[in-house]
Amino acid sequence: MVPDAQSPAYDPSRTWSMPEPNGVPAPGSYGVPACSGGSGFAYDEATLRELAKDWDDLADEFRADRQKAYYVVGAQGPGLEYASQGNAELVRASGEALLETLAGREKYCRAMAARFRAALGEQAAAEEAHRTEIDQAGGSL
Template sequence: MMHEWNDLANEFQDDLSRARVIATTEGPGLDYASGGNAELIRQSGSALTSTLYERAVYCRAMAAKIQAALGKYATAEETHSTEINQTGGSL
């Protein structure tokens, strides 16, 4: 599951480079309409860039939490196995 979160973060990261292109769009002409449309597209690209970045960060944080939980689980399992073996029991 940790790898899936990292894979998703990587996809968001890949999309982020494409969103930056949108965020830096220039109008095709010097007229008011071209400039106005380009500004709206840049604003949209900027919002998309921010959202993709935040989602990538969230996914990486989730992967880190899962990794930490797995580490704690493995440690607890090892501790309990050792305790059971010391009392003469078996798993």
């Protein structure tokens, strides 16, 4: 089957970006990352704050899911026969694995939020250094 001209297809030479209202990138809402001249990206302050909050919110969701997973860890068999007890043991083991996975994901999200907060701190320090430099030169912001 030959795709027609209207079907979407991946083209590595095409620039993929979401259109902005009136062609103006909005601060925050993940904005458009600006190349920092080296490897990586540079975001404005609003975007860094939003990213940190989003990662923390996601971590909070994983924490809430962990609270619910304790029900799985405490599962009991419906009867006293071997099959019920064996099934409950497997369910509890699955719950333990779920708890471990959710804890790891929460930890990862907290670490990502911390990275964005650290970037905010670095950005504030750089702005203060530039402000001091301008003040020493007798200029103004």
